[in-house]
Amino acid sequence: MKKILVTGADGFIGSHLTEQLVRRGYDVRAFVLYNSFNSWGWLDHSPQEIKKSLDVFAGDIRDPYGVRMAMKGCDTVLHLAALIAIPYSYHSPDTYVDTNVKGTLNVVQAARDLGVSKVVHTSTSEVYGTARFVPITEEHPLQGQSPYSASKIGADQIAMSFNRSFETPVAIIRPFNTYGPRQSARAVIPTVITQIASGARTLKLGSQHPTRDFNYVLDTVDGFIAVAESERAVGEVINVGSNYEISVGDTVSMIADVMNVDVEIETDDVRLRPDKSEVERLWADNQKALALTGWQPKYAGKDGLRRGLHETIEWFVNPQNLACYKADRYNI
Numbered sequence: 001m002k003k004i005l006v007t008g009a010d011g012f013i014g015s016h017l018t019e020q021l022v023r024r025g026y027d028v029r030a031f032v033l034y035n036s037f038n039s040w041g042w043l044d045h046s047p048q049e050i051k052k053s054l055d056v057f058a059g060d061i062r063d064p065y066g067v068r069m070a071m072k073g074c075d076t077v078l079h080l081a082a083l084i085a086i087p088y089s090y091h092s093p094d095t096y097v098d099t100n101v102k103g104t105l106n107v108v109q110a111a112r113d114l115g116v117s118k119v120v121h122t123s124t125s126e127v128y129g130t131a132r133f134v135p136i137t138e139e140h141p142l143q144g145q146s147p148y149s150a151s152k153i154g155a156d157q158i159a160m161s162f163n164r165s166f167e168t169p170v171a172i173i174r175p176f177n178t179y180g181p182r183q184s185a186r187a188v189i190p191t192v193i194t195q196i197a198s199g200a201r202t203l204k205l206g207s208q209h210p211t212r213d214f215n216y217v218l219d220t221v222d223g224f225i226a227v228a229e230s231e232r233a234v235g236e237v238i239n240v241g242s243n244y245e246i247s248v249g250d251t252v253s254m255i256a257d258v259m260n261v262d263v264e265i266e267t268d269d270v271r272l273r274p275d276k277s278e279v280e281r282l283w284a285d286n287q288k289a290l291a292l293t294g295w296q297p298k299y300a301g302k303d304g305l306r307r308g309l310h311e312t313i314e315w316f317v318n319p320q321n322l323a324c325y326k327a328d329r330y331n332i
Contacts, residue, residue, distance in 0.1 A: 004228070005071055007031040007061055007107065008080030008122075010041025012183045013175075017078065017221045019046055022053045024225070031070050031081065034058040042182050061103035068110040076118045076228055079107045082155075085186045086126070086148045086273065087332045093147035097154070104155040108162040108170060116169070120228050121159040123174040124152050125213065125241065125282050134245070135285035138174070138237045146277050156237070163235050171233035173224060176241030176284045180217030180308065181315035185331040188248055189214070189309070192255045193316045198327035202264045206271035208249035213241040213284045216299035216308035226293035233292055241284020242297045244305065251305075258309050270330060 004021055008014040009030035021028045032040050040056060059066035061081040071077060083089070083099045104121060111119045128136050129143025144150030162168040179189040188205070195203050223240035227233045246254075249265075256263045272278075289295045299308040315321055325331075 002075040003027045003029060003073055005029045005031055005074040005077045006080065007077065008082060010043055011080065012042065013178055013217060013220055014080045015042035015046065015182060016180070016217050017080070017224050018043060018054070019050050020221050020225065022050050028053070029055040029057055029070065029074060031057050031059060031061070034060055061106065062098050064106040064109065067106040068114070071107070071110045071114055071116060074116065076120070077107060077111060077116055078120045078224055078228060079104065080122045082122065082152070084124070084148065085184070085332060086146045087186070089146055089148035089151070093151070096147055096151040100151040101154040101158060104158050108159050108168055112162060112166050112168045118228060118234070119159070119168065119170045120224060121156065121170055121172050123156050123172050123237065124149070125174060125176040125284065126279060127153045127156065127174070128282065130279050131281040131283060134281065134283040135243060136239070136283060137285045138239055138288055145279055146273070160237075169234045171227050171235070172237040173227045174237055174239050175220050175223065176213040176215050176239065176282060178215050178217050178220045180312050181321070183217075185325050185327070189251065189255065189312065190316065190325070191331070192252050193259070193313055194322065194325045194327035196256065196259050196261055196263065197317045197322050200327070201261065202266050203252070204266050204268040204271065204330070205248070205252070206268065206273070207278060208252070208265065209247060209280075210278060211245045211247045211281045211283065212251070213243070213245055213282050214251065214305055214308070215240060215242050215297065216304070216311075219297040219299050222298075223289060223295050226289070226295035230293040236288070236292060238289050238292060239284045239286055240289055240295065241286050242300050242304065243284055243286050244301050245281070245283035246302075246305065254306060255309055255313070258306065258313055268330065
């Protein structure tokens with residue numbers, strides 16, 4: 001791979017991925033969302049030697065001209081730019097179609113025209129909806145249970161259609177619930193940690209019974225790189241998950257135990273999804289990733305989750321990092 005473009009490089013997973021690519025010696029162009037503050041998002045917090053190595057492109061994934069310009073001279077594109085918050089998709093679904101579907105179309109259209117060697121498009125476990133069988137393989141039916149998941153199903157189909165129609169070299173990575181340092185407090189693990197770290201002992205949460213397959217961010221990043229480097233991944237959808245299922249309630253208990261506190265949980269109705277929109281169960285089958293790319297999680301199982309939570313909590317309780325969050329407010 002000559003040069004790699006990472007879209008969404010300013011975000012949670014994107015910033016970790018960008019840093020790891022630089023550390024591995026890749027020539028990286030980081031596509032960040034343009035803003036008048038010249039902010040690079042989480043990349044602003046990267047070590048100075050990482051930032052000096054980056055070719056940063058500020059633009060908007062919804063703009064086909066900017067996307068094409070960013071992709072010129074790049075051999076590989078890791079496409080992470082997306083709107084991902086499920087509650088926000090309930091009242092602003094149009095922005096999800098523009099960003100997730102049209103943004104993906106911009107990427108694969110430019111990739112086709114420019115002759116890019118590989119596009120790794122980012123999907124999500126949310127496209128499966130509530131599991132009809134577990135563990136969930138890549139053949140599981142797709143179910144749009146929120147405008148967000150519907151937009152990601154559309155984006156996935158656009159990406160793969162270019163592979164089938166034009167032989168554009170597209171691979172789809174489907175991460176399950178990634179967690180770790182820098183994650184938005186719209187997700188349950190940072191919500192719990194930031195509330196506890198800010199002194200709360202009665203936590204405001206949504207549903208506790210749904211289960212998730214939590215994947216530590218460094219494992220997810222390794223999955224992206226493994227898919228990018230694998231010739232066998234082209235034309236395939238590949239789950240990246242820990243193959244371990246745990247309920248939200250049990251996850252909260254584990255976090256409280258690691259942080260050595262006793263907590264109570266108060267259900268906050270505003271944090272509840274509509275009944276038919278809630279994804280009740282997620283549990284990844286990750287055997288295809290191992291077979292095609294050699295990837296397997298390093299933070300697997302209960303012990304791996306606990307170890308990942310230790311590292312996540314250590315980052316969040318740092319006062320400088322905690323100050324980036326508004327723990328007393330619901331982050332939609």
